[in-house]
Amino acid sequence: MRPIEVLRIAWEAIGKNKVRALLTMLGIIIGVAAVIIMIAVSAGTEATISDQITSLGTNLIFISSGFSRMGPGNASFSASSGGLVMVDSSGGLVYDDATAIADQVSGVKGVVVEQQATETIKAGNVTLDSIEIVGTSVDFPAVRDMKVKDGRYFTEEEITHKTKVAVLGYDLAQELFGDADPIGESILVSTTRLTVIGVMAERGTVGEVDYDARLYTPLSVVLQKFARTPFARIMGDRVRMIYVQIADSANMDNVILQIQLLLAKRHNVSLDSADFTITTQQDIIATQESTTAAFRSLLAWVAGVSLIVGGIGIMNIMLVSVTERTREIGVRQSVGATPGDVRWQFLTEALLMSLLGGLIGVVVGVGGAWVFGTVSAMRTVVVPSSILLAFGSAAVVGAFFGFYPANRAAQLDPIDALRHE
Amino acid sequence: MTATRTIIETIDLTKIYGMGDVSVTALDSVNIHIEVGEFVAIMGASGSGKSTLLNILGCLSTPTSGKYILDGEDVSDLDKVQLATIRSRKLGYIFQSYNLLPRTTALRNVMLPLLYDRTRKVPAEKWEEMAKDTLEAVGLGDRMKHQPQELSGGQQQRVAIARALVNDPVLIIADEPTGNLDSRSGEEIMLLLDKLHGQGATLVVVTHDPIVAAHTARTIHLKDGCIDTIVQNDNNHLRLSEKEASHATH
Numbered sequence: 001m002r003p004i005e006v007l008r009i010a011w012e013a014i015g016k017n018k019v020r021a022l023l024t025m026l027g028i029i030i031g032v033a034a035v036i037i038m039i040a041v042s043a044g045t046e047a048t049i050s051d052q053i054t055s056l057g058t059n060l061i062f063i064s065s066g067f068s069r070m071g072p073g074n075a076s077f078s079a080s081s082g083g084l085v086m087v088d089s090s091g092g093l094v095y096d097d098a099t100a101i102a103d104q105v106s107g108v109k110g111v112v113v114e115q116q117a118t119e120t121i122k123a124g125n126v127t128l129d130s131i132e133i134v135g136t137s138v139d140f141p142a143v144r145d146m147k148v149k150d151g152r153y154f155t156e157e158e159i160t161h162k163t164k165v166a167v168l169g170y171d172l173a174q175e176l177f178g179d180a181d182p183i184g185e186s187i188l189v190s191t192t193r194l195t196v197i198g199v200m201a202e203r204g205t206v207g208e209v210d211y212d213a214r215l216y217t218p219l220s221v222v223l224q225k226f227a228r229t230p231f232a233r234i235m236g237d238r239v240r241m242i243y244v245q246i247a248d249s250a251n252m253d254n255v256i257l258q259i260q261l262l263l264a265k266r267h268n269v270s271l272d273s274a275d276f277t278i279t280t281q282q283d284i285i286a287t288q289e290s291t292t293a294a295f296r297s298l299l300a301w302v303a304g305v306s307l308i309v310g311g312i313g314i315m316n317i318m319l320v321s322v323t324e325r326t327r328e329i330g331v332r333q334s335v336g337a338t339p340g341d342v343r344w345q346f347l348t349e350a351l352l353m354s355l356l357g358g359l360i361g362v363v364v365g366v367g368g369a370w371v372f373g374t375v376s377a378m379r380t381v382v383v384p385s386s387i388l389l390a391f392g393s394a395a396v397v398g399a400f401f402g403f404y405p406a407n408r409a410a411q412l413d414p415i416d417a418l419r420h421e
Numbered sequence: 422m423t424a425t426r427t428i429i430e431t432i433d434l435t436k437i438y439g440m441g442d443v444s445v446t447a448l449d450s451v452n453i454h455i456e457v458g459e460f461v462a463i464m465g466a467s468g469s470g471k472s473t474l475l476n477i478l479g480c481l482s483t484p485t486s487g488k489y490i491l492d493g494e495d496v497s498d499l500d501k502v503q504l505a506t507i508r509s510r511k512l513g514y515i516f517q518s519y520n521l522l523p524r525t526t527a528l529r530n531v532m533l534p535l536l537y538d539r540t541r542k543v544p545a546e547k548w549e550e551m552a553k554d555t556l557e558a559v560g561l562g563d564r565m566k567h568q569p570q571e572l573s574g575g576q577q578q579r580v581a582i583a584r585a586l587v588n589d590p591v592l593i594i595a596d597e598p599t600g601n602l603d604s605r606s607g608e609e610i611m612l613l614l615d616k617l618h619g620q621g622a623t624l625v626v627v628t629h630d631p632i633v634a635a636h637t638a639r640t641i642h643l644k645d646g647c648i649d650t651i652v653q654n655d656n657n658h659l660r661l662s663e664k665e666a667s668h669a670t671h
Contacts, residue, residue: 005536016524304444331520334481335584336509336537339504414481418520 001341010349013321014356024317025357028312028397029372031388032361033368036307039386040369043250044379046292052299057145059109061256063101063242063263066091093276095219097263098137098242100248105244105258110139113219114245117226121215122188123176131172132214134188135222141200143245147213151183151198159218163335166194171212173199190214190223237259252280283359304393310357311397318350318405322412329409332419351395358394361388426493428592428623429455429478433487436646437471447473449646450487455625457591460618462634463627466645472596474643475627480507488529489588492591501514511584517597520576521569527580528565534588537540542589555583569656575606582613586622593617595626599633611636 014021040357095113103113121128128309138156141148166187173182173196182196194217203211219239246255256278281368329342337345341419366382373380435544436448447470455461465471476482477489482497483504489526493608496507499645513534514520521530531552535543543551558581569577578598583595595614615636620625626633632639635654642649 001539002534012525240628327520328522331522332537333505334479334508334514334520335534335588336505336539338505338537340502341505341537413474418481418516 001337001344003120006341006344006348007352009345010352014353017321020145020317021353021356024313025353025360025401027313027360028354028357028394029310029364031076031310031397032306032358032394033365033388035300035303035367035393036362036382036386037368037372037380038303039296039389040365040380041372042292042296042299043380043381043386044373044385046289047297047381049288049292050151050285053281055145056281057143057245059199059246059252060143060281061244061246061252061259062284063093063097063244063259064279065240065275084291090372092119092267093239093242093263095223096237097266098239100262100266101242101244101259102261105255107247107255107258108244109247110143110243110245111137112140112143112245113137113239114140114241114243115219115222117222119174119190119226121172121415123182123185127170128175131189133222133226134214134216135219136216137219139245140216143243147201148174148198149201149244151196152217154218155196155205156326158309159220162218162220164192164194165197165217167198167200167216168196169200169212169214170202170215171210172215176275190218190226192221194221220232256280256410271316300389303390307390307393307397310394311352311354311401314350314354314398315401318402321349322346322405322409325409326412326417326420329412330414330420333414334418335410339410342412343406346406346409347399347402350399350406352393354398354402355391358391358398361394362391365390425452425456425458425524427490428457428459428492429453430490430531431478431484431487431626432490434474434477434481434484434489435486436470436477437485447646448477448484451643451646452639453648455623457671458613459639460616460624460637461626461641463498463625463643464629464631464640465632465649466629468644468645469643471627471643473646475596477593477624478592478625479512480504484505503603505537507615509534509588510542512592513586513588513590513593513594515578515581515595515598517600519581520668521577521580521584521602523570524568526568527556527561527572527583530569530580531556531583531587533584538588548552552583552587554564555587556580558586560582573606575609577608578602578606579613581619586617591623592624593624595624598626599628599630599632606631607633613669 056353061262097112098111102108113136117133117135118130119133121131137159138154140146141153148167149168153167154163157163158165163230166189168176168182176182176187177185182199185196186193187196200212200216207212244255244259258275259278260271263276264274267275269275329337332342332345366387369380369382431451431453433448433450433452434448435450440449449470451470451474462622463471463474473482477484478500480491481504483499484497488495490496491507492511494507495505499507506611511615521527522533528549532548535551553562553565559582561576561579561583563573563578564576569580572580596615599610602610611633614624614626624637625656626637627660628634640652640654642652
């Protein structure tokens with residue numbers, strides 16, 4: 001029998017039972033769409049996280065102490081190239097460490113220290129609670145890739161002299177002063193008066209940090225006036241994290257090694273038992289990726305299960321169909337259809353149904369991912385290989401679950417089949 | 422009397438269902454001989470083995486023992502695929518309940534045997550034309566696009582006859598072809614079969630209707646799986662073969 005005829009018969013058979021075929025295909029449609037949407041969501045999440053990490057700045061190293069928030073003890077020495085590095089020191093990174101790195105390590109473009117406090121801010125009759133106060137250094141805008149919109153950032157001298165100045169995040173300035181020009185205005189942070197000298201350009205929320213709602217002030221001011229959390233009190237002038245920006249990403253390994261040796265010497269510890277951790281942006285991205293990859297494969301499995309359920313649906317309906325059409329099978333056999341012809345006919349029907357379902361599923365999946373990405377805040381990225389994967393799985397499922405009913409049809413005895421009521 | 426060829430020859434054809442103590446002998450050493458162009462009826466009470474015989478003659482099943490030679494070819498021991506091929510090449514069926522594919526046009530129904538013909542006797546582009554010609558031959562030229570449920574019983578049976586003819590079979594087997602029809606439609610169908618017979622077709626019809634049997638040249642009566650009698654019908658114009666009597670081992 002010619003393949004075109006086999007296809008035509010299968011197509012006609014599906015056409016004769018449109019509603020049933022559609023309902024049967026529903027499992028496959030949902031399965032395929034689920035695979036595509038779920039992979040699109042996880043790929044979107046992954047892209048967002050990676051963007052966020054990159055948007056912290058470029059060519060950064062994070063040096064953190066043992067109290068690092070960057071992950072419980074999983075930060076590691078890294079020698080990967082390019083991107084951010086993070087330094088974290090449990091024994092206590094101090095502000096002088098940052099200065100030492102800036103002065104003594106070659107290939108460093110900028111060093112930034114952050115110390116945070118949470119305070120109430122008053123300006124005129126506006127009072128805002130729980131505002132994050134970030135004490136930092138001069139290189140902060142450059143290293144963290146942020147711009148000053150109005151006014152200026154504070155200088156090295158102001159840090160040295162602990163001058164009480166403040167640079168407001170964009171939203172914070174709006175909330176405190178509305179459309180009025182805040183430059184030169186005085187604000188009360190807790191009990192300390194600060195003079196506003198600048199407003200940062202809009203940055204938005206990256207990760208969980210709303211950069212526009214923060215207040216930036218010299219590190220020395222925070223250490224002197226606001227470091228009152230129990231944590232900060234214990235830490236004294238210690239800093240939680242030092243950001244180092246490297247001039248040339250090709251030098252990354254060398255810079256990391258220099259920092260390790262310098263800090264080990266300053267803290268009087270060996271490299272094996274260092275009280276600080278150095279992480280690069282790449283490390284963070286890699287960690288995030290392995291997390292989302294696990295998440296993604298879990299989603300894919302869940303979606304895969306619904307494909308299998310869809311396949312069982314097809315098998316079920318095909319078995320019903322074989323029973324219903326027993327007499328038709330008998331007629332075909334009587335006019336010369338071989339068991340192989342009958343098997344092909346039903347297998348083709350199952351396959352056609354699952355491929356059709358797969359096709360509809362792809363449309364629904366791609367459309368669904370788009371709608372999801374548009375309507376919700378979630379970002380979705382349709383991965384082309386996921387379409388192939390989903391469609392391919394649908395075909396495999398159709399062939400696999402179509403085989404048993406097709407085989408049953410093929411094995412019917414023509415005499416019994418013709419007598420079947 | 423012209424030289425003829427043998428279409429059906431059975432030698433001690435036996436069919437036993439089941440095994441051991443519970444076995445039933447449906448056919449017991451039946452010998453039949455049918456020449457090309459003959460019109461033969463097989464009659465018998467239910468349980469006489471006529472359905473079993475019909476199934477074997479129609480290559481839908483094989484005998485337990487004995488030989489069945491169809492058109493010079495021994496088909497006694499063929500497997501399913503080979504039997505299907507024989508059915509496709511050599512046989513045409515007419516069923517009591519027509520057995521047309523539902524929701525399928527008369528034309529597509531008639532084309533069906535052509536789809537399964539692996540010898541490619543008729544090229545695909547001629548299928549439709551072939552089916553049309555055959556439908557016209559049975560007087561349904563104006564019903565080609567009709568589906569079975571839109572046709573009367575007699576018309577449906579004509580479509581079925583066209584389907585049986587389209588493959589140019591050496592043998593047409595009809596199982597109670599008028600069983601579901603009123604007497605007028607039944608008579609029309611029998612006249613159509615007479616016409617085919619007149620054109621040289623070889624027909625075997627299984628029936629318990631004496632009126633149907635009366636259209637044939639010869640009636641084989643079965644009883645308990647054996648040939649009971651063979652009757653030469655009065656109205657026939659065909660020769661009587663003396664061989665037949667001797668084949669009718671009783």
